[in-house]
Amino acid sequence: MTLFEKADRIGGLLRYGIPDFKMEKWVIDRRLEQMQAEGVIFKTNVSVGKDISGEELRREFDAVGLTMGAEQARELPIPGRELKGIHLAMDYLTQQNKRNAGDTITDEPITAKGKRVVIIGGGDTGSDCLGTTHRHDCSEVHQFELLPEPPPERAGSTPWPLWPMQLRTSHAHEEGCDRQWSVSTTKFTGHNGHVTKLHGQRVGFESGKFMPIPNSDFEMDVDLVLLAxxxxxxxxxxxxxxxxxxxxxxxxxxxxxxxxxxxxGVFAGGDTKRGASLIVWAIAEGRKMAAGVDKYLQVGNSAKKLVS
Ligand SMILES: Cc1cc2nc3c(=O)[nH]c(=O)nc-3n(C[C@H](O)[C@H](O)[C@H](O)COP(=O)(O)OP(=O)(O)OC[C@H]3O[C@@H](n4cnc5c(N)ncnc54)[C@H](O)[C@@H]3O)c2cc1C
Structure with missing residues:
Protein backbone atom coordinates (compact mmCIF):
# COMPACT_ATOMS: atom_id res chain seq x y z
CA MET A 1 0.00 0.00 0.00
CA THR A 2 1.32 3.40 -0.95
CA LEU A 3 0.15 6.66 0.62
CA PHE A 4 0.76 9.89 -1.29
CA GLU A 5 0.86 13.12 0.73
CA LYS A 6 1.34 16.63 -0.67
CA ALA A 7 2.79 17.98 2.59
CA ASP A 8 6.33 17.29 3.78
CA ARG A 9 5.10 15.16 6.68
CA ILE A 10 2.38 12.53 7.08
CA GLY A 11 -0.52 13.12 9.45
CA GLY A 12 -2.98 15.53 7.81
CA LEU A 13 -4.76 17.88 10.20
CA LEU A 14 -3.46 15.95 13.19
CA ARG A 15 0.05 17.01 12.12
CA TYR A 16 -0.51 20.49 10.75
CA GLY A 17 -3.93 21.65 12.01
CA ILE A 18 -4.30 20.59 15.62
CA PRO A 19 -1.82 22.49 17.82
CA ASP A 20 0.73 20.64 19.96
CA PHE A 21 -0.89 21.95 23.15
CA LYS A 22 -3.96 19.88 22.21
CA MET A 23 -2.25 16.84 20.72
CA GLU A 24 1.46 16.07 20.86
CA LYS A 25 2.87 14.73 17.62
CA TRP A 26 4.62 11.68 19.07
CA VAL A 27 1.19 10.05 19.01
CA ILE A 28 1.17 10.21 15.18
CA ASP A 29 4.84 9.22 14.87
CA ARG A 30 4.26 6.09 16.96
CA ARG A 31 1.41 5.01 14.68
CA LEU A 32 3.40 5.81 11.50
CA GLU A 33 6.27 3.59 12.69
CA GLN A 34 3.80 0.77 13.18
CA MET A 35 2.29 1.26 9.71
CA GLN A 36 5.72 1.41 8.09
CA ALA A 37 6.68 -1.85 9.82
CA GLU A 38 3.49 -3.35 8.42
CA GLY A 39 4.64 -2.45 4.90
CA VAL A 40 2.90 0.84 4.11
CA ILE A 41 5.01 3.04 1.81
CA PHE A 42 4.73 6.77 2.54
CA LYS A 43 5.53 9.25 -0.24
CA THR A 44 5.54 12.87 0.91
CA ASN A 45 5.75 16.05 -1.20
CA VAL A 46 3.61 14.44 -3.91
CA SER A 47 0.51 16.42 -4.81
CA VAL A 48 -1.80 14.02 -6.61
CA GLY A 49 -3.46 15.83 -9.49
CA LYS A 50 -0.29 17.90 -10.06
CA ASP A 51 2.80 15.70 -9.63
CA ILE A 52 0.95 12.57 -10.69
CA SER A 53 -2.51 12.43 -12.21
CA GLY A 54 -5.46 10.56 -10.77
CA GLU A 55 -5.67 8.53 -13.99
CA GLU A 56 -2.03 7.48 -13.64
CA LEU A 57 -2.81 6.24 -10.12
CA ARG A 58 -5.80 4.29 -11.40
CA ARG A 59 -3.60 2.64 -14.04
CA GLU A 60 -0.78 1.85 -11.63
CA PHE A 61 -2.84 0.60 -8.66
CA ASP A 62 -5.71 -1.90 -8.37
CA ALA A 63 -7.69 0.45 -6.13
CA VAL A 64 -7.40 4.11 -5.13
CA GLY A 65 -8.65 5.71 -1.87
CA LEU A 66 -9.36 9.44 -1.73
CA THR A 67 -8.70 10.69 1.82
CA MET A 68 -7.60 14.22 1.06
CA GLY A 69 -9.63 15.98 3.72
CA ALA A 70 -11.98 18.94 3.32
CA GLU A 71 -9.46 21.70 2.83
CA GLN A 72 -11.58 24.32 1.08
CA ALA A 73 -11.65 27.14 3.65
CA ARG A 74 -14.70 29.44 3.86
CA GLU A 75 -13.58 32.90 2.73
CA LEU A 76 -14.60 36.39 3.78
CA PRO A 77 -14.96 38.33 0.51
CA ILE A 78 -15.28 41.86 1.93
CA PRO A 79 -13.42 45.10 1.13
CA GLY A 80 -9.88 45.10 2.51
CA ARG A 81 -9.55 41.30 2.66
CA GLU A 82 -6.36 41.61 0.58
CA LEU A 83 -4.53 43.67 3.24
CA LYS A 84 -1.46 42.21 4.92
CA GLY A 85 -2.03 40.85 8.40
CA ILE A 86 -5.22 38.95 7.44
CA HIS A 87 -4.66 35.20 7.25
CA LEU A 88 -6.57 31.97 6.95
CA ALA A 89 -6.48 30.07 10.25
CA MET A 90 -4.82 27.06 8.63
CA ASP A 91 -1.87 29.13 7.38
CA TYR A 92 -1.31 30.34 10.94
CA LEU A 93 -1.76 26.93 12.61
CA THR A 94 0.32 25.03 10.05
CA GLN A 95 3.19 27.46 10.38
CA GLN A 96 3.18 27.16 14.17
CA ASN A 97 3.12 23.35 14.00
CA LYS A 98 6.12 23.48 11.67
CA ARG A 99 7.90 25.88 14.04
CA ASN A 100 7.20 23.50 16.93
CA ALA A 101 8.64 20.65 14.85
CA GLY A 102 11.90 22.61 14.56
CA ASP A 103 11.49 23.73 10.93
CA THR A 104 12.90 27.01 9.65
CA ILE A 105 10.00 29.13 8.42
CA THR A 106 10.79 30.46 4.96
CA ASP A 107 7.30 31.96 4.25
CA GLU A 108 6.30 35.31 5.73
CA PRO A 109 6.18 34.61 9.48
CA ILE A 110 2.69 34.90 11.01
CA THR A 111 2.92 35.68 14.70
CA ALA A 112 0.62 37.26 17.27
CA LYS A 113 3.45 38.48 19.52
CA GLY A 114 2.53 41.85 21.02
CA LYS A 115 -0.38 42.22 18.59
CA ARG A 116 -4.07 43.08 18.86
CA VAL A 117 -5.70 40.01 17.35
CA VAL A 118 -9.23 39.31 16.10
CA ILE A 119 -10.25 35.73 15.32
CA ILE A 120 -13.29 35.56 13.06
CA GLY A 121 -15.19 32.32 13.66
CA GLY A 122 -16.33 30.93 16.99
CA GLY A 123 -15.68 27.21 16.41
CA ASP A 124 -12.94 24.75 17.28
CA THR A 125 -10.47 26.05 14.68
CA GLY A 126 -10.93 29.54 16.15
CA SER A 127 -10.32 28.12 19.61
CA ASP A 128 -7.07 26.50 18.41
CA CYS A 129 -6.01 29.86 16.94
CA LEU A 130 -6.84 31.46 20.28
CA GLY A 131 -4.65 29.05 22.27
CA THR A 132 -1.83 29.70 19.78
CA THR A 133 -2.13 33.51 20.08
CA HIS A 134 -1.76 33.14 23.87
CA ARG A 135 1.41 31.12 23.37
CA HIS A 136 2.67 33.84 21.01
CA ASP A 137 2.05 36.37 23.79
CA CYS A 138 -0.43 38.61 21.97
CA SER A 139 -1.38 41.91 23.62
CA GLU A 140 -5.15 41.29 23.29
CA VAL A 141 -7.41 38.83 21.53
CA HIS A 142 -11.07 38.91 20.51
CA GLN A 143 -13.14 36.14 18.94
CA PHE A 144 -16.15 37.16 16.82
CA GLU A 145 -18.93 34.77 15.87
CA LEU A 146 -21.76 35.57 13.45
CA LEU A 147 -24.31 33.31 15.13
CA PRO A 148 -26.07 34.30 18.36
CA GLU A 149 -24.63 33.18 21.71
CA PRO A 150 -25.80 29.61 22.46
CA PRO A 151 -27.60 28.91 25.75
CA PRO A 152 -25.45 27.79 28.74
CA GLU A 153 -27.42 24.53 28.96
CA ARG A 154 -28.55 22.16 26.18
CA ALA A 155 -31.15 23.93 24.01
CA GLY A 156 -34.62 22.36 24.05
CA SER A 157 -34.46 22.16 20.24
CA THR A 158 -31.63 19.59 20.50
CA PRO A 159 -32.76 16.90 23.00
CA TRP A 160 -30.64 13.76 23.50
CA PRO A 161 -29.40 11.98 21.36
CA LEU A 162 -28.97 15.02 19.09
CA TRP A 163 -25.70 16.94 19.30
CA PRO A 164 -26.49 19.52 22.02
CA MET A 165 -26.66 23.15 20.98
CA GLN A 166 -25.06 24.88 23.96
CA LEU A 167 -22.20 27.19 24.83
CA ARG A 168 -18.82 25.47 24.73
CA THR A 169 -15.82 26.91 26.51
CA SER A 170 -12.46 25.37 25.67
CA HIS A 171 -9.32 25.55 27.79
CA ALA A 172 -8.06 28.17 25.32
CA HIS A 173 -11.08 30.33 26.24
CA GLU A 174 -10.35 29.78 29.92
CA GLU A 175 -6.88 31.20 29.29
CA GLY A 176 -8.57 34.47 28.34
CA CYS A 177 -10.48 36.00 25.46
CA ASP A 178 -13.07 38.63 24.66
CA ARG A 179 -15.78 36.45 23.02
CA GLN A 180 -18.53 38.18 21.10
CA TRP A 181 -21.51 36.77 19.23
CA SER A 182 -23.86 38.19 16.57
CA VAL A 183 -21.02 40.17 15.00
CA SER A 184 -20.64 40.62 11.26
CA THR A 185 -17.36 42.01 9.93
CA THR A 186 -18.13 44.38 7.05
CA LYS A 187 -14.71 45.62 5.93
CA PHE A 188 -11.06 46.08 6.80
CA THR A 189 -9.06 49.24 6.32
CA GLY A 190 -5.34 49.74 6.62
CA HIS A 191 -2.22 51.82 6.30
CA ASN A 192 0.65 51.13 3.88
CA GLY A 193 -1.07 47.93 2.75
CA HIS A 194 -1.38 46.48 6.28
CA VAL A 195 -4.63 46.05 8.17
CA THR A 196 -5.14 48.56 10.98
CA LYS A 197 -8.92 48.54 11.53
CA LEU A 198 -11.78 46.07 11.53
CA HIS A 199 -15.25 47.47 10.80
CA GLY A 200 -18.28 45.53 11.92
CA GLN A 201 -21.89 45.62 12.96
CA ARG A 202 -24.21 43.66 15.24
CA VAL A 203 -26.70 41.35 13.58
CA GLY A 204 -29.91 39.65 14.61
CA PHE A 205 -30.79 36.15 13.39
CA GLU A 206 -34.39 35.78 12.25
CA SER A 207 -35.96 33.05 10.10
CA GLY A 208 -32.52 31.79 9.10
CA LYS A 209 -31.32 35.26 7.99
CA PHE A 210 -28.82 37.68 9.50
CA MET A 211 -30.29 41.20 9.79
CA PRO A 212 -28.07 44.21 10.60
CA ILE A 213 -29.08 45.95 13.84
CA PRO A 214 -29.51 49.69 13.12
CA ASN A 215 -26.83 52.01 14.57
CA SER A 216 -24.73 49.09 15.79
CA ASP A 217 -21.74 49.81 13.52
CA PHE A 218 -18.35 49.82 15.21
CA GLU A 219 -14.66 49.84 14.36
CA MET A 220 -11.63 48.67 16.28
CA ASP A 221 -7.85 48.76 15.97
CA VAL A 222 -6.30 45.48 14.94
CA ASP A 223 -2.87 44.18 13.89
CA LEU A 224 -3.66 40.55 13.03
CA VAL A 225 -6.90 38.94 11.79
CA LEU A 226 -7.32 35.17 11.63
CA LEU A 227 -10.15 33.78 9.51
CA ALA A 228 -11.51 30.60 11.11
CA GLY A 265 -12.07 0.99 -7.94
CA VAL A 266 -11.95 4.56 -6.60
CA PHE A 267 -13.00 4.88 -2.94
CA ALA A 268 -13.35 7.81 -0.53
CA GLY A 269 -13.55 8.29 3.25
CA GLY A 270 -13.00 10.74 6.10
CA ASP A 271 -13.50 14.47 5.62
CA THR A 272 -13.41 14.07 1.81
CA LYS A 273 -16.60 12.04 2.06
CA ARG A 274 -18.36 13.63 5.07
CA GLY A 275 -17.05 17.20 5.08
CA ALA A 276 -15.01 18.71 7.92
CA SER A 277 -15.63 16.43 10.90
CA LEU A 278 -13.80 14.65 13.71
CA ILE A 279 -10.84 12.30 14.12
CA VAL A 280 -13.03 9.43 15.34
CA TRP A 281 -15.07 9.63 12.15
CA ALA A 282 -11.94 9.74 9.97
CA ILE A 283 -10.62 6.61 11.71
CA ALA A 284 -13.96 4.78 11.51
CA GLU A 285 -14.47 5.67 7.86
CA GLY A 286 -10.87 4.83 6.98
CA ARG A 287 -11.50 1.34 8.32
CA LYS A 288 -14.81 0.97 6.51
CA MET A 289 -13.26 2.22 3.29
CA ALA A 290 -10.40 -0.28 3.69
CA ALA A 291 -12.97 -3.07 4.15
CA GLY A 292 -14.68 -1.92 0.94
CA VAL A 293 -11.34 -1.96 -0.93
CA ASP A 294 -10.56 -5.42 0.48
CA LYS A 295 -13.91 -6.76 -0.70
CA TYR A 296 -13.36 -5.19 -4.12
CA LEU A 297 -9.87 -6.69 -4.50
CA GLN A 298 -10.97 -10.13 -3.30
CA VAL A 299 -13.67 -10.52 -5.90
CA GLY A 300 -11.45 -8.91 -8.51
CA ASN A 301 -14.52 -7.05 -9.62
CA SER A 302 -16.67 -4.15 -8.57
CA ALA A 303 -17.94 -4.45 -5.00
CA LYS A 304 -21.02 -2.66 -6.34
CA LYS A 305 -21.70 -5.63 -8.59
CA LEU A 306 -21.13 -8.02 -5.68
CA VAL A 307 -23.83 -6.53 -3.47
CA SER A 308 -26.37 -5.73 -6.17
C1 LIG B 1 -7.72 23.34 13.46
C2 LIG B 1 -8.43 22.01 13.58
C3 LIG B 1 -8.53 21.40 14.81
C4 LIG B 1 -9.21 20.19 14.92
N1 LIG B 1 -9.29 19.63 16.17
C5 LIG B 1 -9.93 18.44 16.30
C6 LIG B 1 -10.05 17.83 17.58
O1 LIG B 1 -9.61 18.39 18.58
N2 LIG B 1 -10.67 16.64 17.66
C7 LIG B 1 -11.18 16.00 16.57
O2 LIG B 1 -11.73 14.91 16.69
N3 LIG B 1 -11.08 16.57 15.34
C8 LIG B 1 -10.47 17.76 15.19
N4 LIG B 1 -10.38 18.34 13.94
C9 LIG B 1 -10.91 17.61 12.78
C10 LIG B 1 -9.98 16.45 12.36
O3 LIG B 1 -8.65 16.89 12.38
C11 LIG B 1 -10.37 15.95 10.96
O4 LIG B 1 -11.73 15.57 10.97
C12 LIG B 1 -9.52 14.75 10.53
O5 LIG B 1 -8.15 15.06 10.58
C13 LIG B 1 -9.91 14.31 9.12
O6 LIG B 1 -9.02 13.33 8.69
P1 LIG B 1 -8.81 13.04 7.12
O7 LIG B 1 -7.76 11.99 7.03
O8 LIG B 1 -10.13 12.77 6.49
O9 LIG B 1 -8.30 14.42 6.47
P2 LIG B 1 -7.04 15.32 6.83
O10 LIG B 1 -6.59 15.16 8.23
O11 LIG B 1 -7.41 16.69 6.37
O12 LIG B 1 -5.89 14.76 5.89
C14 LIG B 1 -5.93 14.93 4.49
C15 LIG B 1 -4.51 14.88 3.96
O13 LIG B 1 -4.57 14.80 2.54
C16 LIG B 1 -3.54 15.64 2.01
N5 LIG B 1 -3.92 16.00 0.62
C17 LIG B 1 -4.95 16.78 0.22
N6 LIG B 1 -4.99 16.86 -1.12
C18 LIG B 1 -3.95 16.10 -1.57
C19 LIG B 1 -3.45 15.82 -2.88
N7 LIG B 1 -4.04 16.30 -3.99
N8 LIG B 1 -2.36 15.02 -2.99
C20 LIG B 1 -1.75 14.52 -1.87
N9 LIG B 1 -2.17 14.77 -0.62
C21 LIG B 1 -3.27 15.55 -0.47
C22 LIG B 1 -3.51 16.83 2.94
O14 LIG B 1 -2.28 17.51 2.84
C23 LIG B 1 -3.70 16.14 4.29
O15 LIG B 1 -2.47 15.77 4.86
C24 LIG B 1 -9.75 19.56 13.79
C25 LIG B 1 -9.65 20.19 12.55
C26 LIG B 1 -9.01 21.41 12.44
C27 LIG B 1 -8.93 22.11 11.09
Missing part, protein backbone atom coordinates in the same frame (compact mmCIF):
# COMPACT_ATOMS: atom_id res chain seq x y z
CA UNK A 229 -14.95 30.31 9.54
CA UNK A 230 -14.89 26.61 8.76
CA UNK A 231 -14.50 24.60 5.58
CA UNK A 232 -16.89 24.18 2.67
CA UNK A 233 -15.71 20.68 1.66
CA UNK A 234 -12.97 18.94 -0.30
CA UNK A 235 -11.00 20.92 -2.88
CA UNK A 236 -12.69 20.00 -6.16
CA UNK A 237 -10.59 21.97 -8.59
CA UNK A 238 -7.74 19.61 -9.49
CA UNK A 239 -7.72 15.92 -8.66
CA UNK A 240 -11.43 15.39 -7.90
CA UNK A 241 -12.83 17.24 -10.91
CA UNK A 242 -10.21 15.78 -13.24
CA UNK A 243 -11.11 12.26 -12.10
CA UNK A 244 -14.81 12.97 -12.60
CA UNK A 245 -16.05 11.84 -9.16
CA UNK A 246 -19.64 12.66 -8.27
CA UNK A 247 -20.52 14.82 -5.27
CA UNK A 248 -23.39 14.53 -2.79
CA UNK A 249 -25.86 17.36 -2.09
CA UNK A 250 -23.43 18.90 0.41
CA UNK A 251 -20.60 18.93 -2.13
CA UNK A 252 -18.60 16.09 -0.57
CA UNK A 253 -17.50 13.02 -2.55
CA UNK A 254 -20.46 10.62 -2.87
CA UNK A 255 -19.90 6.91 -2.17
CA UNK A 256 -21.97 3.73 -2.07
CA UNK A 257 -22.33 1.31 0.87
CA UNK A 258 -18.79 0.01 0.19
CA UNK A 259 -17.33 3.53 0.22
CA UNK A 260 -16.75 3.31 -3.55
CA UNK A 261 -17.33 6.44 -5.64
CA UNK A 262 -19.05 6.46 -9.03
CA UNK A 263 -15.67 5.40 -10.49
CA UNK A 264 -14.85 1.70 -10.46
Missing amino acids: MGFTGPVKNGLLDSLGVKYDVRGNVAVDENFMTNLD
